[in-house]
Amino acid sequence: MKVVVVSAGLSVPSSTRLLADRLADTVCDELSDQGHKVDVDVIELRALAAAIANSLVTGFPAPQLATAIAAVTDADSLVAVTPVFSASYSGLFKSFFDLIDPDALTGKPVLIAATGGTPRHSLVLDHALRPLFAYLRAVVVPTGVYAASEDWGTGGSAHTEGLPARIQRAGREMASILVTRADGPLSEDDPASSRKQLSDLRFD
Template sequence: MTHTAEPLNLVVVSAGLSVPSSTRLLADRLTESVRRELAGSGRPVEVRVVELRDLAVPIANNFVTGFPAPALEEAIEAVTGADALIAVTPVFTASYSGLFKSFFDLIEPDALGGKPVLIAATGGTARHSLVLEHALRPLFAYLRAVVVPTAVYAASEDWGGTGDALTATLPDRIARAGRELARVLAPAAGVPAQGAPEEAVAADLFA
């Protein structure tokens, strides 16, 4: 008897403000990278995108009233119930956006404990790329999530750029980050790994 595997639940949080936005574009490309890596797992992936732009007013109201609107409550439940997250924010004043931070301020500190997260950001210049290590990674460390090693920053010049011999292009970084998140999820997807699963995942991530 053939059993249908339960789909993996991937939730993508995008804090882009414009329509369309480079933040959402980066989120979509990271999502597709993870999909490709898991394609051979024999287990489908369901993707839910949480557009924080659409929740800006409910997020602000929640801070005043203490009660989330139904749409905001649903988004929080989706994030806390996901098997993994992709979180992408634009950079404002050398940090994540206020909207991005405000949303995650509404998440209980232990709600993301042990959850795999891929972090990414967009900005005008590469000078702000350290926001990934100085702001986003500490935020998710506080929330006790497991952030994959490769974080992706996309500056304006990265879109369509060819990079150079010493710097990986944006598509290369997206592919590596997607591979890392997929390999964290691989044991749950039933993908066989050589050796102990924990050792195999760790070896792959830091190869």
């Protein structure tokens, strides 16, 4: 299974990249525990910023950018993580996905995540990222993960789910989708198909 991680973090080190790595590690651990071999490819958009801008203008991606686009297109699943700018995904993040063929993500599982300085931006997951990938006809993992500055190093409380728990839950959901597909999807005409896929996403 090939998992491609797209990180739009701009700084070094980057909390966006840190979140991306933790999500990818969780997905890999879950799949490995079930006997599946996983290949992870990380795409740092920061290093491709100039090439992305040039490609938008000229229509011709540079070799390194073309390789990144091909990796996304050929992946079995994506982990897509962006910092929040002006209450939405970053321009760099959106510009990269503008270069992807509109049909390339059809049916592809995508785990969405974002980072920001305040918890007030957490709605970016449902108001920006989820609609973007729904438009591209991807299969968006039910749990999106948002990490504010104050989330790092906390484990949550009796009434709130901490960042580590959210990462774990999202990773398990992504792994469940991939394992279900690897084991052979049921026929779309089978009324049990949708029920099985939903039950696979229920966790204690």
